[in-house]
Amino acid sequence: MSALASTHHAELAATTPLEELDVSDPALYRDDVWQPYFARLRREAPVHHCRNGMFGPYWSISTYKEIVQAELLHKVLSSESALGGISIRDRPADLRLPMFIAMDPPRHDEQRRAVQPIVAPANLAKLEHLIRERACRILDELPRNETFNWVDKVSVELTVQMLATLFDFPQEERRKLSYWSDCATALPMPGGIIETEEQREAVFAEMLASFMGLWNARVNAEPGNDLISMLAHAPATRHMSPREFMGNLVLLIVGGNDTTRNSITGGVLFLNQNPEEYAKLRANPALVESMVPEIIRYQTPIAHMRRTAIADVEFAGHTIREGDKVVMWYISGNRDEAAIEQPDRFIIDRKRPRQHLSFGFGIHRCVGNRLAELQLTILWQEILKRFDRIEVVGPEKRVHSTFIHGITELPVRIPA
Amino acid sequence: MPSIIYIEHDGTEHAVEVPIGHSVMLGAVENNIPGIDADCGGECACATCHVFVDPAWLALCGTPGEQESSMLSFAATAAPNSRLSCQIPVTEALDGLIVRMPEAQH
Ligand code: HEM
Ligand code: FES
Numbered sequence: 001m002s003a004l005a006s007t008h009h010a011e012l013a014a015t016t017p018l019e020e021l022d023v024s025d026p027a028l029y030r031d032d033v034w035q036p037y038f039a040r041l042r043r044e045a046p047v048h049h050c051r052n053g054m055f056g057p058y059w060s061i062s063t064y065k066e067i068v069q070a071e072l073l074h075k076v077l078s079s080e081s082a083l084g085g086i087s088i089r090d091r092p093a094d095l096r097l098p099m100f101i102a103m104d105p106p107r108h109d110e111q112r113r114a115v116q117p118i119v120a121p122a123n124l125a126k127l128e129h130l131i132r133e134r135a136c137r138i139l140d141e142l143p144r145n146e147t148f149n150w151v152d153k154v155s156v157e158l159t160v161q162m163l164a165t166l167f168d169f170p171q172e173e174r175r176k177l178s179y180w181s182d183c184a185t186a187l188p189m190p191g192g193i194i195e196t197e198e199q200r201e202a203v204f205a206e207m208l209a210s211f212m213g214l215w216n217a218r219v220n221a222e223p224g225n226d227l228i229s230m231l232a233h234a235p236a237t238r239h240m241s242p243r244e245f246m247g248n249l250v251l252l253i254v255g256g257n258d259t260t261r262n263s264i265t266g267g268v269l270f271l272n273q274n275p276e277e278y279a280k281l282r283a284n285p286a287l288v289e290s291m292v293p294e295i296i297r298y299q300t301p302i303a304h305m306r307r308t309a310i311a312d313v314e315f316a317g318h319t320i321r322e323g324d325k326v327v328m329w330y331i332s333g334n335r336d337e338a339a340i341e342q343p344d345r346f347i348i349d350r351k352r353p354r355q356h357l358s359f360g361f362g363i364h365r366c367v368g369n370r371l372a373e374l375q376l377t378i379l380w381q382e383i384l385k386r387f388d389r390i391e392v393v394g395p396e397k398r399v400h401s402t403f404i405h406g407i408t409e410l411p412v413r414i415p416a
Numbered sequence: 417m418p419s420i421i422y423i424e425h426d427g428t429e430h431a432v433e434v435p436i437g438h439s440v441m442l443g444a445v446e447n448n449i450p451g452i453d454a455d456c457g458g459e460c461a462c463a464t465c466h467v468f469v470d471p472a473w474l475a476l477c478g479t480p481g482e483q484e485s486s487m488l489s490f491a492a493t494a495a496p497n498s499r500l501s502c503q504i505p506v507t508e509a510l511d512g513l514i515v516r517m518p519e520a521q522h
Contacts, residue, residue, distance in 0.1 A: 068459050072483065105486065112490060120492035121520040354455045354464075361461035363486050370522055 009033040013040050021045075023060060023329070024053045024088055026187060029303060030400040035344075038062055038332035047316045055089045055402075058306075058325040059318075062332040064339035064357065066316050070307070070328050071362035073315075077307035077326055078104050079364065081247070087403045088306050088327050089187075095197055097204075099247030101255070101364060107236075108363065111248070114234030118166060118227055119371050127165070131375055134161050135382045144416040147393055149409050154379075155264040162375060163256050168226035169214065180207045181257040184250045185404045208246045215245070227252055259301040260372045262406035264379060265396075266299035267291070269410060270346045272392040277348050285384045291348035292376045297356035298346050303331040303405040305360060330357040331405060387414050418511035422467075424451045425519050434506045440515060441465040441502035451517035458502035463487040464521040465501045466494070470514035477504050477513075493518045 013021075013036035021037060028034040041048050046063040061070050070077060081102035084090045091097075100111035117123065138157050142148070156178050164174040183203045186194040194200045211228065218224060219232040231237045231248065240248070271278040281287050309324045320326060334357050335343040341350075359366035366372075383390070394411035417433040420443050424430075434443030444452040444465075456462035460483050469477050474497050480488065484503050488494050501515060 068456060068461055072459065072461055109486060109489060116490055116492055119522065121518075124520075354453060355457060361456050361459070363490070365462060370520070 005031065005033060010036045013037045018045055018048070019051065021048065022050050022053050024050070024055050024058065024327075024402050026054075026400045026402045029402060029405055030398045032398060034331065035335070038329065038335065042332060042336055047318050049318070053088075056325065058088060058327050059320060060327050060329060061316075062329045062336075064333040064336040067328045067330065067333040067357055068361050070315070070326065071360060071364075073313065074104065074307075074363055076309060076311050076313045078310045079108070079305075079307060080104055080310075083308040083310070084306065084325065086305050086307075088304060088325070089402065092197060095201060097247035097250060098241075098244045099251040101251050102247070105363065110236035111234075112367065114237045115227055115230050115252070116367065117230060118225075119367060123225065124370060124374060127162075127371070128374060128378065130165060131158075131162065131378050132382065134158060135375075135379045139379075139382055139386055142414060144414050147411050147413050150268055150390070150412045151261070151265050151408055151410050155261040158264065158375065158379060159257050159261045162260075162371075163253065166227050166252070166256060167211075167214070168224065168228065173210075176207075176210070177253055178257060178261075180204075180250075181253045184254050185258060185399075185401060187401060189400075204246055204250070207249060208242060211245070211249055212242075255366070256368055256371075258404055258406060260368075260375055262301040262404070263296050263299050263372065263376055265407045265410050266301075267295040267376065267380065268390050268412060269392060269396060269407065270295060270298055272390075274346050277346060278389075281348055282384070282388070285381065287348050288377055288380045288384070290350060290353045291380065292373050293353040293356065294346065294348055294350055295376065296358045296372070297334050297340075297353070300331040300334050300356075300358050300405055302358070302360075303401075303403060304329045305364070330360070333357045390414055418506050418508060418513070420506065420510070421512070421514045422449050422451070423514065423516045424449075425517050436506055436508065438506050439502045440467070440504040440506060440510075440513070441500075443506065444501065451521070452501060453521045454502060456502075460484055460487060460500060460503055463491050463500060466491050466518050466521055467499055467501045467515040468495060468518065469497050469499050469504075470516070471497055473510070473513050473515075476509055491518075491522060493520075 023037050041062040046066050048060045051057050061067050079086055079102050081096045081098050085102040100108050160174045160178045163177050164171050183194050186192055188194045188196050214228050215232055218229040223229055223233040304327050307326045309320045309322055311322050313320050337343055359369040391413050393413045396407050397409035399406040419431055420434050422430045422444055430449045432447045441454050445454050453464035455464045484500050488498050
């Protein structure tokens with residue numbers, strides 16, 4: 001962000017009456033100016049009610065400790081898609097998709113267990129070799145002394161190949177997966193990848209048709225090691241309605257794709273913004289291990305998760321009423337000085353780097369967290385073997401979203 | 417002080433003294449014993465402090481609460497003697513407790 005914009009937002013954040021402070025505007029994230037607003041909320045109102053938010057009234061929880069406490073209250077703070085689900089923006093009621101991230105126990109627990117084997121230690125060990133092979137191939141083909149978009153050539157490419165493997169989806173059609181993922185998370189607007197909700201539904205229908213073919217083949221075959229086969233054979237998921245299958249596909253595609261992609265991009269950006277950390281890393285490549293969780297904290301690829309109260313609940317001195325929308329801002333809790341030392345700095349050798357909120361906590365804690373770390377670890381190990389430096393040569397472009405905290409363009413150059 | 421024996425997945429043993437009232441998780445973290453991550457710091461919210469309690473000691477460790485049981489039910493390698501070590505407070509009666517670490521924490 002420019003110095004001017006940053007002063008402007010610092011001033012605005014300081015002078016807006018507290019009760020009018022609204023952190024739901026996606027432009028705050030597109031322009032990377034969200035920081036001072038949350039600093040004020042953490043200081044003055046860790047649990048804050050906004051009456052006139054861009055997406056309606058909502059509670060904000062912005063401090064680390066309180067976010068963990070809210071995660072544990074899944075009995076009163078529901079994830080249910082019919083109530084609005086997990087993102088601050090309500091989709092039209094008839095278009096809400098059931099998926100297990102947006103379900104409460106017991107259905108959530110049963111469906112989650114169906115896909116959990118994909119990340120069992122033995123399966124991750126099998127994937128490791130494959131990920132390394134692909135990372136090497138992608139890196140070896142990168143141009144030298146030439147400006148290119150790191151997001152497209154590396155971040156999207158590596159994550160989408162991985163995703164195709166997890167689904168056992170045809171590799172030659174893998175870019176469809178990132179297209180569906182982008183459509184799933186886009187805010188409909190004129191000129192955008194998705195202009196209307198109807199258009200999004202049409203894309204989802206096309207996605208479902210494509211996966212139905214895979215489902216039909218797998219359901220009649222021996223149980224396999226891919227996500228579709230797991231869903232087709234597990235008792236909890238094998239009789240899912242087409243809409244529920246669609247919802248879970250969206251969950252697995254977005255979950256396994258966007259988030260890791262944006263961490264891969266974030267790492268390059270942060271090392272360029274912090275040359276002394278980049279120097280530390282070059283001098284000691286073993287620091288990749290602690291750098292990877294620090295990248296994921298610092299990026300916070302999912303800015304928030306939303307819940308809906310299904311009963312009145314006393315929380316940190318406030319009464320949250322049945323029906324209220326509650327937003328847990330991971331992006332803010334990850335910058336909470338009460339929980340993390342010097343939280344606004346990117347430090348690749350922190351003592352306990354995995355203590356962050358980016359994967360959530362409680363029963364919905366990210367299924368793929370170790371897989372995401374594995375991909376980033378391997379990629380950085382291989383980058384350090386090949387390139388002395390990846391230089392960011394222009395401003396990044398960020399996603400216009402309150403939910404997905406991401407980067408769509410990062411122009412870089414690798415010196416020959 | 418009670419002594420707790422932590423056995424890593426590769427068989428490496430660590431016997432350390434842990435103050436009464438601390439959790440079994442904290443005993444490992446404070447002594448830098450690898451194999452227990454404890455990402456949530458003991459809030460029963462991450463399941464990265466998963467251990468297998470030696471069957472002889474299982475009853476003395478009490479029974480898991482509801483939150484602990486649901487977190488454990490998602491762990492890929494969970495077994496009937498699985499516990500989240502942040503939910504086991506160290507007592508005099510646990511002097512000599514043996515816990516084993518899984519292949520990986522999730
Ligand atoms: C850096 C990468 C990633 C980040 C930051 C991330 C973040 C998250 C977050 C914040 C949640 C919700 C937690 C909560 O509500 O408390 C979640 C859930 C989930 N993630 Fe990830 N994720 C990442 C990578 C992945 C990958 C690679 C996969 C695919 C295997 C995946 C699959 C899932 C699934 C299936 C859920 C739903 C879990 C449930 O509701 O029980 N994620 N993730
Ligand atoms: S430390 Fe997180 S559940 Fe025990």
